[in-house]
Amino acid sequence: MEEKPLPAYTEKQQQIISAAERLFASKGFDGTSVREIAQEAGVNLAMISYYFGSKEKLLEAIFDERIIYFRTELESVINDPKIEPLKKVYQLLDKLVDRNFERSCFHRIMIREQIDSPNKNEFIQKMILESKKRTQELVKKIIHEGQEKGVFKKNIDISLMMMTLFGTINQMTTTQHFYQEINGLQHLTTEELQTRLKKKLRIHIKTLFKAILTNEN
Amino acid sequence: MEEKPLPAYTEKQQQIISAAERLFASKGFDGTSVREIAQEAGVNLAMISYYFGSKEKLLEAIFDERIIYFRTELESVINDPKIEPLKKVYQLLDKLVDRNFERSCFHRIMIREQIDSPNKNEFIQKMILESKKRTQELVKKIIHEGQEKGVFKKNIDISLMMMTLFGTINQMTTTQHFYQEINGLQHLTTEELQTRLKKKLRIHIKTLFKAILTNEN
């Protein structure tokens, strides 16, 4: 008697969500009109208010829909006590990088929302804060485990480490066309570029965190 | 017969520029109306078109005014051959961090513009690209010097290193209120928080780059 985990949004609503997601990502929330969203989704203008209530609520629906994907996915790896701490960190890093490339539109929206003054959309700010707390707790747990096993250094400032972690990933997300230009990679298609960047980023971040966390070379 | 380096903008124009800068930073370009800017600057609405031509041109004027501050300032340190490479890197990092905190509004605007699709405002995208290229060349020079002197590792991917550098700094700029919340620092004033963050960030980044660049512990 299997019950699907309730789709919550119909196909048409998902069309709107993903159209809005694409547009918000590239032009920003205020830079995108409801009419553009309707056109991109192939849907009548009024359907957006009809289904979501308002443009603002639509943005919140996007967060509602996407940020769940965040929670569940990470926590799985962590609780296996057999895997050694550094490997766990590596797994986590890979997951973070993959998630970022797979959901790049949503990530760009999230980055934008973080720049906004905290009173812009408090509902969304709360969601982001919750997600950050959760991830930080997770990371803290892995790090402490590694420290207790004597594999990781003491005195690691986890908040700052997270700044570098998400900072690096976000910077890659937001500035990839600059990267492409500076490194003379204009001949690559977007997909080719992304594949290359993902591979490089995975390695880079692992090297980085090995250096931060351990004493080995 | 000393000539001032021509102010280019009158006092009133600078009022408008810095008012717009503040608003664009916290609400975004599209999220800020010309009327808001006029009010924040204590100036009649029409003055903005009168002086700058349009809202878009005003944004470009902000870049014109601020990005110069970028060029000149960094290059000074680098050409002293007596200073050892790691110290040069440290000096550069300190300058970058300071610059970011001193001009935090403009930096937030720059970060936003980088997220936008490249065809949003091509003039500004060009300016950012130029600035990035310039900084990267500078960094490359210092790193290579350190590599030739045998102080730094070989095989350093400078582009990725820059991702981590600016990623970390930008992440700090954009998420400091989340940092404040997560670390229970709500009792601090904005200035107290900033002072603390600046100090921490300076140390963090130096530690980070020592680990990336050298083999010491």
Added chain:
DNA sequence: TTAATAATTAAACATTCGTTTAAATTTGCG
């Protein structure tokens, strides 16, 4: 002082914005 130029203003401009309406169509169900 006076005439020309610059700065400033309030008002109006045409567009676009997000949202609502009311009618038309489709769907689900007895």
Added chain:
DNA sequence: CGCAAATTTAAACGAATGTTTAATTATTAA
């Protein structure tokens, strides 16, 4: 089928947008 609810539509809403206008005031220089 036939009716009620849900969906879809084109049109309209008022408010807000960026920009311009034309009249007024302030400044400059001869």
